[in-house]
Amino acid sequence: MNARTEPRLLGRISNKHLDALEEEAIFILREVAGAFERPTLLFSGGKDSLVLLKCAEKAFGTGRIPYPLLMIDTGHNFEEVTDFRDHRAKELGAELIVRSVEDSMKRGTVRLARPDESRNAHQSVTLLEAIEEFRFDALIGGARRDEEKARAKERIFSHRDSFGQWQPKAQRPELWTLFNTRLQPGEHFRVFPISNWTELDVWQYIEREDIALPSIYYAHQREVVERRGLLVPVTPLTQPKAGEEVVTRTVRFRTVGDITCTCPVESPASNASEVVAETLLAEVSERGATRMDDKTSDASMEKRKKDGYF
Numbered sequence: 001m002n003a004r005t006e007p008r009l010l011g012r013i014s015n016k017h018l019d020a021l022e023e024e025a026i027f028i029l030r031e032v033a034g035a036f037e038r039p040t041l042l043f044s045g046g047k048d049s050l051v052l053l054k055c056a057e058k059a060f061g062t063g064r065i066p067y068p069l070l071m072i073d074t075g076h077n078f079e080e081v082t083d084f085r086d087h088r089a090k091e092l093g094a095e096l097i098v099r100s101v102e103d104s105m106k107r108g109t110v111r112l113a114r115p116d117e118s119r120n121a122h123q124s125v126t127l128l129e130a131i132e133e134f135r136f137d138a139l140i141g142g143a144r145r146d147e148e149k150a151r152a153k154e155r156i157f158s159h160r161d162s163f164g165q166w167q168p169k170a171q172r173p174e175l176w177t178l179f180n181t182r183l184q185p186g187e188h189f190r191v192f193p194i195s196n197w198t199e200l201d202v203w204q205y206i207e208r209e210d211i212a213l214p215s216i217y218y219a220h221q222r223e224v225v226e227r228r229g230l231l232v233p234v235t236p237l238t239q240p241k242a243g244e245e246v247v248t249r250t251v252r253f254r255t256v257g258d259i260t261c262t263c264p265v266e267s268p269a270s271n272a273s274e275v276v277a278e279t280l281l282a283e284v285s286e287r288g289a290t291r292m293d294d295k296t297s298d299a300s301m302e303k304r305k306k307d308g309y310f
Helices: 017-035 047-060 079-092 101-107 123-134 199-209 272-281 286-290 300-306
Strands: 039-042 069-073 096-100 138-140 157-160 188-191 220-227 230-233 247-252
Touching: 017 047, 017 138, 017 199, 039 047, 047 079, 047 199, 069 079, 069 101, 069 123, 079 096, 096 101, 096 123, 101 123, 199 272
Parallel strands: 039 069, 039 138, 069 096, 138 188
Antiparallel strands: 157 188, 220 230, 220 247
């Protein structure tokens, strides 16, 4: 990452386009409320879901979001993020539903190949169990098309079959903001209101709306090791391997997920304005720069999505 902060760039960049992006997101959030019986908003406490929550507040009014928040917890999330998630939900007076991969493991529906295996991909099982439990027919998420190649194939209203699977070639056309929301029994939609946003748009919006974020999104000191071109945080779950040197760096997280597959980037950015300046100069997508689970193969995300992943 190591992008230099260029404050003078900020004077030349406009954020007027954010009004159109916000208007589109609000329209989609209201469309979901009107078209589905049991929608939910996926809320992890990460930056994209916090932006989505801000749009939902504007769509319906503070304390009046008409669907519950849903979090699929791997049990390996950063404490700063889960604490912020709980705080924000309580602040809004929103219903927060948390379902855990560990509970799926106890039921025997999730089985790890080894104790230290990442639980990230196994969230799909727990998510599908939550959909069946609450009979959700639409799940609103903060995924964006610029994040990864498979996500670039998504429609805004992404149809899932009765097995929760995504079929890229079977997605429905979306013309003139007209969405086909018809479902057969057992099917559901994943809905992505900020599909057309970029990482830069998200950070400009965070800056403009003064959206509070978990502290790990900004510069802080952390012990890391270098591994496969990434800075892996040293935690009880991610220990150094033989021959790896532990160093302390000033880092921040561009995206936040399971501890076992999410890495920070070196950065001095301590506020949203400085992150905007860094993002202007970034040459690698946030997932490409920080997610170990996307580096297993070029099609790793697409395979997980076909199995029911977010």
